[in-house]
Amino acid sequence: MHKLKHRLEKGFGQSLRNWEKIESPATKTMTPNSFSEMGWGRLVFGHTFKTNEKIIEVMCSQGHNTRDIAIYVIDPHVIVGLAPDMLFIDPSHTFRLWSYDYRYRVAKNTDTFVVNRLSNINEANEVNRIYSACRMKGADPEFMIDKHVGKLRTYLIAKNSHDGKIIGTVTGIDHVEAFGDPENGSSLWSLAVDPQAFFPGVGISLVRHLVEHYITKGRAFVDVSVIHDNSIAIQLYEKLGFQRIPAFSIKRKNSINEHLYVPTHSKPKLNPYAKIIVDEARSRGILIDIINDDFGLFKLTLGSRSITCRESLSEMTTAVAMSKCDDKRLTKFLLEKEGIHVPLEKKHSNTKNDIDFMKKEKRIVVKPARGEQGKGISVDIRNEEELIAAIKKAKEICSDVILEKYIKGDDVRIIVINFQFVAAAVRKPPEIIGTGTHTINELIAKYNRRRMAATGGESKIPKDDETLRCIKIKGYQYDSILENGRKLIVRKTANLHTGGTIHDITDKISNKIKHDAIHISQILDIPVTGLDFIIPDITKDEYMFIEANERPGLANHDPQPTAKKFIDFLFPETILQKGIYESE
Numbered sequence: 001m002h003k004l005k006h007r008l009e010k011g012f013g014q015s016l017r018n019w020e021k022i023e024s025p026a027t028k029t030m031t032p033n034s035f036s037e038m039g040w041g042r043l044v045f046g047h048t049f050k051t052n053e054k055i056i057e058v059m060c061s062q063g064h065n066t067r068d069i070a071i072y073v074i075d076p077h078v079i080v081g082l083a084p085d086m087l088f089i090d091p092s093h094t095f096r097l098w099s100y101d102y103r104y105r106v107a108k109n110t111d112t113f114v115v116n117r118l119s120n121i122n123e124a125n126e127v128n129r130i131y132s133a134c135r136m137k138g139a140d141p142e143f144m145i146d147k148h149v150g151k152l153r154t155y156l157i158a159k160n161s162h163d164g165k166i167i168g169t170v171t172g173i174d175h176v177e178a179f180g181d182p183e184n185g186s187s188l189w190s191l192a193v194d195p196q197a198f199f200p201g202v203g204i205s206l207v208r209h210l211v212e213h214y215i216t217k218g219r220a221f222v223d224v225s226v227i228h229d230n231s232i233a234i235q236l237y238e239k240l241g242f243q244r245i246p247a248f249s250i251k252r253k254n255s256i257n258e259h260l261y262v263p264t265h266s267k268p269k270l271n272p273y274a275k276i277i278v279d280e281a282r283s284r285g286i287l288i289d290i291i292n293d294d295f296g297l298f299k300l301t302l303g304s305r306s307i308t309c310r311e312s313l314s315e316m317t318t319a320v321a322m323s324k325c326d327d328k329r330l331t332k333f334l335l336e337k338e339g340i341h342v343p344l345e346k347k348h349s350n351t352k353n354d355i356d357f358m359k360k361e362k363r364i365v366v367k368p369a370r371g372e373q374g375k376g377i378s379v380d381i382r383n384e385e386e387l388i389a390a391i392k393k394a395k396e397i398c399s400d401v402i403l404e405k406y407i408k409g410d411d412v413r414i415i416v417i418n419f420q421f422v423a424a425a426v427r428k429p430p431e432i433i434g435t436g437t438h439t440i441n442e443l444i445a446k447y448n449r450r451r452m453a454a455t456g457g458e459s460k461i462p463k464d465d466e467t468l469r470c471i472k473i474k475g476y477q478y479d480s481i482l483e484n485g486r487k488l489i490v491r492k493t494a495n496l497h498t499g500g501t502i503h504d505i506t507d508k509i510s511n512k513i514k515h516d517a518i519h520i521s522q523i524l525d526i527p528v529t530g531l532d533f534i535i536p537d538i539t540k541d542e543y544m545f546i547e548a549n550e551r552p553g554l555a556n557h558d559p560q561p562t563a564k565k566f567i568d569f570l571f572p573e574t575i576l577q578k579g580i581y582e583s584e
Contacts, residue, residue: 033049047073060086067256093228094225095243096221098241113205124142152173203233211240289301344361345402348400408534413502413530413533424504448460
């Protein structure tokens with residue numbers, strides 16, 4: 001607390017001196033009433049405006065569906081008081097890094113990713129994909145490409161060195177170019193790292209590159225605005241030497257910013273799968289009653305009609321339909337009878353028969369007959385020792401155990417809502433990449449911190465026998481140092497809850513598989529389901545159906561509108577109302 005007080009006092013004194021300069025003759029070269037178009041909205045430099053009324057005029061002339069921000073606002077309370085129905089004080093902290101406080105990094109020998117400037121439309125589209133995955137407002141790709149070569153804006157991207165995929169981005173604004181800043185400053189905006197990126201240090205590397213770019217240009221400082229409860233980002237900036245200053249911002253009241261100014265009253269700590277549904281329902285005027293936030297249980301009410309949900313499992317799914325999905329043996333029996341392709345399986349009986357089945361099929365999967373979230377599943381079992389351990393683990397979840405032929409291919413989850421295809425995503429097992437200096441245990445810890453932050457605490461690699469088994473297969477232990485650039489898959493299952501990542505392929509999957517997914521939901525008579533397939537080639541028709549989930553996670557399928565489709569299904573009368581609201 002004392003350290004923060006010292007920083008605020010130091011920053012406050014500096015800010016007062018800055019604001020005094022605004023009224024002095026030295027600032028006559030500063031362009032009045034300045035703002036910069038950013039592609040996602042306007043960046044309004046509040047301290048360049050002569051009147052509060054002019055700031056209100058600029059902020060309210062547009063912005064019903066953009067992310068407009070007015071920064072360095074001297075009288076935020078007065079401005080909001082003049083337009084309380086349109087504007088609010090942004091609950092963010094402002095941090096500043098003075099160029100003389102910056103400590104250059106020690107160069108490391110790594111070839112995992114590179115940072116350079118945005119250069120083409122494909123990269124701009126990938127940047128928007130990352131923004132969407134991080135639930136941030138995207139920027140017009142054409143705007144980014146049109147403006148990327150100017151001095152005002154600097155768009156940096158981080159690229160995977162091995163496949164060229166964009167895994168992070170940050171934008172910088174030169175205040176001298178923007179409004180002739182007499183303080184000779186700059187600012188950092190829209191830092192985003194792909195939640196599915198395997199590499200550690202992407203975010204901090206992007207920030208360093210941008211900071212060093214502006215220091216090279218002779219800028220005195222770099223400012224950044226961070227939402228007050230984003231502790232991970234704040235720690236990153238403080239690690240680099242950023243210090244908090246008392247500068248304030250205001251934003252426009254609109255659907256993009258709604259979560260920042262609309263109270264939730266009880267403020268339940270819903271998991272991401274319940275929250276995405278509740279937020280969508282609330283935006284349509286549907287009343288929310290959180291029954292138990294730990295279990296994701298809530299009731300939605302519109303008029304005289306109420307529906308209780310546990311995440312995406314609602315009263316619209318019957319108990320019989322749920323039971324058809326609950327037991328994997330029954331699911332496959334029903335579907336195989338209707339001509340759906342399913343892998344060969346047998347029920348665990350005794351060790352001899354189990355071993356005989358494994359030897360015949362070479363590679364098998366062991367799983368509990370009932371269970372969820374990948375618990376108790378062991379993939380790619382090849383020897384007797386692994387088989388016995390896998391059966392024991394599966395029995396901890398369910399006394400009935402299934403042995404299944406291992407099918408090689410992509411693990412694909414398809415979401416069906418109201419018996420309509422909505423989304424498809426390929427799930428990949430967790431993979432770490434060596435640095436040449438960190439142990440596997442340390443790399444897993446770093447990976448888990450990133451995945452936990454990206455998924456609201458829902459995804460992490462467990463440090464258990466299955467993880468150790470997968471590591472040992474490749475000749476490593478937890479304390480082994482993984483070679484620089486070496487990739488290591490640490491679990492065979494691609495389940496999100498055990499550290500897996502998920503990547504949208506909605507537009508790539510074959511029409512036949514889409515059709516069969518709908519047919520499967522009809523056979524099981526379940527209107528909302530997550531269907532798991534193994535697909536050798538997602539562009540072709542061949543597949544094996546694995547299982548059906550009665551409570552699929554809808555938060556894992558950005559940018560597909562899974563929550564919107566779910567509420568459309570529950571309350572179809574709100575579809576037109578939502579459309580009108582969004583077009584205003």
